[in-house]
Structure formats: C-alpha cells, structure tokens
Amino acid sequence: MLSRALGLYPTLRFYSTTSMLSSVEKQKRFLSFPRFAVVGASTDQSKWGTKILRWYVARNRPVTPVHPKVDELEGIKTVRSITDLPSPTETALSIVTPPKITLDLLKQAKESSVPAIWIQPGASDAACVHFISENGMNDRVLWQGECLWRDGDGVVQAML
16 A cells, blocks of 8 residues: 555556447448558568458459568568558558557558558557557557458458
C-alpha cells in the first residue's frame, strides 16, 4: 500500500478500444477498397508479409508493396513509403511489421489519410493501441488478432 501511495507502481492507463463497427464490418469495409498496399513483405517467401502480398496477388487484387530498399517484390514495383502511394486515400493498408515500426507506419498512414488499416497479429503493441485510440482510428484499424491470410476469403465470400 505504501509503495502505491509513494508512486512506486506505474499508473495504469486504459484506452478506449471501442469501435462503432464490428470486426467483421471493418474487415468488409477494408476489402471493399479499390487498392491495397502491404508493408512488411520481403524477398523471403516464408515471411508473413510476403504471404499477405501473395494473398492479394492470387486474388487479382491491385496491390502495391511498400519497401524502403527493394525495387520489386513478387514481380510488382514497390514504393519506398506510405507517402509514395499513388492514391493513399483509396488504398487499404496491410501492416506486417514489428510493433515499433508499426507505430511509425500508423503515423504515416494517418498523415496520408489512408482510410483502412489491417495490422496482422503480432504487429502491434500497447503503444500502437494507444495511438489508434488517441487519434480516433478505432473504426478504420483492425488490430485485435484479425488475420487477412486466415480470414480474408471468408470475408470476401460474405460480401458476395
């Protein structure tokens, strides 16, 4: 008790993760955009970012890989950053990166007015959740364990 009174325990802050849209509604909204981008794909086909990129390619979805160093992934020309996307306001963004990188990507996506973001499992942390909540992005970001690779086809079928 004395420890808490002296401030030796960090203050716990709880952020609203409430969304007006359900997870399924956000997934349907995400997949309804005319363009897609993936951050986190690489030349290693065993990595999840590349698997997500290949998911879009296999379904003939217009997708742009975002990579700071590589010019082409899976035969598709890359852009260096989210800010280089040709139509960011019409592009749904998949993020498959370590959480520290994800936080910077969320900031870029907000500045570029990216309308929908799907953060793959393991790519977010408390700092990301805080940013999403504090910036009113709950209705446009999927981050609670939803997985495009696992769930995407079922969502597409439900949209038909």
